[in-house]
Amino acid sequence: MCIRLKAVLVIADGMADRPLxxxxxxxxxxxxxxxxxxxxxxxxxxxxxxxxxxxxxxxSDTATLALxxxxxxxxxxxxxxxxxxxxxxxxxPGDVAFRCNFATVDNNLVVLDRRAGRISNEDASxxxxxxxxxKLTKHSNAVFxxxxxIQHRAALVIRGPKLSTAVSDSDPEKxxxxxxxxxxxDESLEARLTAxxxxxxxxxxxxxxxxxxxxxxxxxxGLPPANIILSRGAGTIPNIKPLSQKYGxxxxxxxxTPLIRGVCKAAGMKLIHVKGATGTPQTDLMAKAKxxxxxxxxxxxxxxxxxxxxxxxxxxxxxxKIELIEKIDSMLGYVLNNIDLGTTYLAVTADHTTSSITxxxxxxxxxxxxxGPYVRRDDVEEYDERTCAEGGLNRIRGVDLMPILMxxxxxxxxxxx
Amino acid sequence: MCIRLKAVLVIADGMADRPLxxxxxxxxxxxxxxxxxxxxxxxxxxxxxxxxxxxxxxxSDTATLALxxxxxxxxxxxxxxxxxxxxxxxxxPGDVAFRCNFATVDNNLVVLDRRAGRISNEDASxxxxxxxxxKLTKHSNAVFxxxxxIQHRAALVIRGPKLSTAVSDSDPEKxxxxxxxxxxxDESLEARLTAxxxxxxxxxxxxxxxxxxxxxxxxxxGLPPANIILSRGAGTIPNIKPLSQKYGxxxxxxxxTPLIRGVCKAAGMKLIHVKGATGTPQTDLMAKAKxxxxxxxxxxxxxxxxxxxxxxxxxxxxxxKIELIEKIDSMLGYVLNNIDLGTTYLAVTADHTTSSITxxxxxxxxxxxxxGPYVRRDDVEEYDERTCAEGGLNRIRGVDLMPILMxxxxxxxxxxx
Numbered sequence: 001m002c003i004r005l006k007a008v009l010v011i012a013d014g015m016a017d018r019p020l021x022x023x024x025x026x027x028x029x030x031x032x033x034x035x036x037x038x039x040x041x042x043x044x045x046x047x048x049x050x051x052x053x054x055x056x057x058x059x060s061d062t063a064t065l066a067l068x069x070x071x072x073x074x075x076x077x078x079x080x081x082x083x084x085x086x087x088x089x090x091x092x093p094g095d096v097a098f099r100c101n102f103a104t105v106d107n108n109l110v111v112l113d114r115r116a117g118r119i120s121n122e123d124a125s126x127x128x129x130x131x132x133x134x135k136l137t138k139h140s141n142a143v144f145x146x147x148x149x150i151q152h153r154a155a156l157v158i159r160g161p162k163l164s165t166a167v168s169d170s171d172p173e174k175x176x177x178x179x180x181x182x183x184x185x186d187e188s189l190e191a192r193l194t195a196x197x198x199x200x201x202x203x204x205x206x207x208x209x210x211x212x213x214x215x216x217x218x219x220x221x222g223l224p225p226a227n228i229i230l231s232r233g234a235g236t237i238p239n240i241k242p243l244s245q246k247y248g249x250x251x252x253x254x255x256x257t258p259l260i261r262g263v264c265k266a267a268g269m270k271l272i273h274v275k276g277a278t279g280t281p282q283t284d285l286m287a288k289a290k291x292x293x294x295x296x297x298x299x300x301x302x303x304x305x306x307x308x309x310x311x312x313x314x315x316x317x318x319x320x321k322i323e324l325i326e327k328i329d330s331m332l333g334y335v336l337n338n339i340d341l342g343t344t345y346l347a348v349t350a351d352h353t354t355s356s357i358t359x360x361x362x363x364x365x366x367x368x369x370x371x372g373p374y375v376r377r378d379d380v381e382e383y384d385e386r387t388c389a390e391g392g393l394n395r396i397r398g399v400d401l402m403p404i405l406m407x408x409x410x411x412x413x414x415x416x417x
Numbered sequence: 418m419c420i421r422l423k424a425v426l427v428i429a430d431g432m433a434d435r436p437l438x439x440x441x442x443x444x445x446x447x448x449x450x451x452x453x454x455x456x457x458x459x460x461x462x463x464x465x466x467x468x469x470x471x472x473x474x475x476x477s478d479t480a481t482l483a484l485x486x487x488x489x490x491x492x493x494x495x496x497x498x499x500x501x502x503x504x505x506x507x508x509x510p511g512d513v514a515f516r517c518n519f520a521t522v523d524n525n526l527v528v529l530d531r532r533a534g535r536i537s538n539e540d541a542s543x544x545x546x547x548x549x550x551x552k553l554t555k556h557s558n559a560v561f562x563x564x565x566x567i568q569h570r571a572a573l574v575i576r577g578p579k580l581s582t583a584v585s586d587s588d589p590e591k592x593x594x595x596x597x598x599x600x601x602x603d604e605s606l607e608a609r610l611t612a613x614x615x616x617x618x619x620x621x622x623x624x625x626x627x628x629x630x631x632x633x634x635x636x637x638x639g640l641p642p643a644n645i646i647l648s649r650g651a652g653t654i655p656n657i658k659p660l661s662q663k664y665g666x667x668x669x670x671x672x673x674t675p676l677i678r679g680v681c682k683a684a685g686m687k688l689i690h691v692k693g694a695t696g697t698p699q700t701d702l703m704a705k706a707k708x709x710x711x712x713x714x715x716x717x718x719x720x721x722x723x724x725x726x727x728x729x730x731x732x733x734x735x736x737x738k739i740e741l742i743e744k745i746d747s748m749l750g751y752v753l754n755n756i757d758l759g760t761t762y763l764a765v766t767a768d769h770t771t772s773s774i775t776x777x778x779x780x781x782x783x784x785x786x787x788x789g790p791y792v793r794r795d796d797v798e799e800y801d802e803r804t805c806a807e808g809g810l811n812r813i814r815g816v817d818l819m820p821i822l823m824x825x826x827x828x829x830x831x832x833x834x
Contacts, residue, residue, distance in 0.1 A: 374435040394812035403472025407780035416476020417496035
């Protein structure tokens with residue numbers, strides 16, 4: 001066939017939810033006004049999908065790896081490297097990378113706010129600039145790169161001989177708990193050395209932050225000071241085959257979140273910067289829709305990722321989650337109106353369920369709908385967790401999605417004769 | 418239980434399809450008149466099935482391996498050996514076998530017709546007889562067996578010390594492209610030797626075919642001459658446990674296609690020759706139905722394979738595909754009327770989707786229905802790709818089908834206590 005078929009995959013982070021008492025036992029998706037999502041369900045084939053496997057709550061990184069067709073259980077090499085490469089920090093083989101938070105602790109190192117009041121990008125940049133000037137003295141063989149990304153988020157890369165990812169997190173991941181000393185997680189020399197380097201660095205970070213004018217200013221304005229860096233998710237760059245090799249496609253990612261950008265970069269995808277796309281509930285989804293339509297002109301596959309729904313869920317903000325689903329719906333309306341549905345497949349899903357009650361990622365399946373020229377349209381007319389379960393895809397796994405899409409656009413190879 | 422339960426598995430090659438504009442967005446199965454298929458769906462349990470895995474377009478060989486309960490990804494050892502043993506050519510361990518085509522090329526070895534006008538069995542037999550007389554001179558340690566099977570299809574087996582399957586195909590698999598020289602695909606001595614033997618053989622085949630009276634006669638009658646042999650799919654006999662050992666059953670295959678007969682033979686099944694069963698759209702399906710009923714008297718399991726639906730799909734002949742589905746339906750009517758449904762399970766499926774538009778195998782799932790005394794009958798009343806998706810089997814994989822059938826007839830062993 002000489003027609004070039006294309007596919008768009010829209011991932012709304014944590015959009016799936018559980019039925020909520022506050023919504024008369026509807027889910028936010030069920031409660032939202034969503035004509036475009038319903039149109040996709042009605043003209044498409046629907047189902048539910050376990051991002052990794054039934055009951056397993058995935059991270060956004062592992063889920064996105066799976067949704068791009070990789071065996072996440074094998075390929076995942078820790079969050080840190082994704083976060084770093086997604087923020088434009090170069091991670092080389094042998095480097096160990098960490099996801100970091102600017103956070104607020106009291107004098108006894110007890111965590112008061114894990115996100116330092118969701119510190120602004122501006123304040124975080126000034127602090128990061130000062131931190132990057134620090135020199136390691138006890139372990140002068142090693143160097144580090146530190147970069148703030150969005151709000152309280154940052155990436156740290158340690159580079160040097162004999163490093164290991166077998167080190168514990170300093171982030172206790174709970175308010176009211178004390179910041180942990182970083183410990184080697186095995187008996188190796190490498191793990192001990194890496195833990196020592198990190199502890200030296202965290203101590204020096206703390207000293208600089210405590211005295212920093214930005215924090216003095218924050219305290220003056222009643223804002224929690226970003227007086228510590230919490231680290232977690234030691235990782236190396238994963239050894240995965242790029243999508244171009246796997247399927248012979250040109251692929252682009254439109255997403256603001258460094259973690260997701262990192263996964264996509266590891267998969268060999270191009271990354272597009274969209275002005276106004278911030279990964280926050282204030283993100284400009286229409287700008288992303290336009291960028292998606294544009295990117296489709298020169299790519300076989302475009303991944304459009306929206307972080308905001310997950311942020312609302314982690315905050316337990318049900319009203320905001322519904323509003324964001326409705327904003328996503330408008331974004332999809334633009335995409336539907338501006339792509340050629342005679343040659344383009346459009347799939348919409350979430351990377352995982354995030355419960356607005358537990359405020360955590362959960363292992364419940366997510367809805368999936370695929371519309372496009374030759375799908376086996378089913379009877380489903382509404383896009384939500386329960387109605388999609390009645391659809392023609394039945395129940396698939398995240399790792400199946402990419403082969404299904406690539407099959408529809410003629411990019412899978414026959415196995416056998 | 419002292420009643421001997423039995424199972425029939427009917428595989429209609431490439432019967433599943435996608436919705437077609439030409440059929441008002443129905444699939445050929447949805448458009449066909451098929452009372453018997455619907456009866457099986459109505460009295461049975463239905464579902465959809467990924468022959469290998471979602472999105473992966475299977476060959477008929479890999480799909481049939483999977484449908485017989487083998488892990489095709491592990492067990493598959495190339496098409497050639499199946500084709501050869503299915504044609505009655507003996508393949509021994511160490512032999513390398515190839516699927517071949519009689520084809521038509523111009524003087525520059527550019528392929529004009531990959532099937533030499535779907536040459537008749539009669540003409541192909543005469544040509545094959547002459548080819549078999551050729552002697553290898555440069556590599557006199559090796560011998561070969563060449564046998565035509567159906568129409569343009571043939572099998573070639575190379576026997577000798579130090580052979581390898583790591584050789585490329587001479588068949589470019591596209592009209593208008595030049596026939597390829599056969600090359601070793603790795604650095605081994607064996608691969609180089611095998612490529613040399615094949616190139617010598619292909620050269621000698623070409624010389625004999627060019628001068629052959631059958632081809633002179635064909636040209637006189639305006640038919641494309643079969644003036645070259647194209648080879649592909651180097652393979653060895655697979656190392657799989659026969660069904661008799663796996664499940665303790667006696668099993669028979671009723672199918673005309675050498676490739677399928679070969680897979681069944683490799684699985685230790687008996688092969689029945691049915692007069693009038695040709696693997697073409699003109700095949701005598703009623704004769705196959707009668708043979709199936711007969712074979713059931715002395716076997717626990719009978720596989721009834723119909724190739725014709727796939728042929729129609731590869732030709733993009735939608736009308737013929739529908740007619741063939743209706744012929745299969747009549748065939749199933751005979752089977753239903755002549756087996757004891759109190760003791761026999763009957764399953765009907767396709768080995769893969771073949772799109773009448775792309776004319777290729779596709780990775781979309783296939784419908785499956787199983788009727789018989791103790792199935793959990795569901796609400797599905799029609800046998801097609803979309804309605805079956807609403808059935809009680811939900812979505813299974815090809816490799817699950819045989820254990821499901823063997824469980825129904827009491828041939829699976831308890832795992833655990």
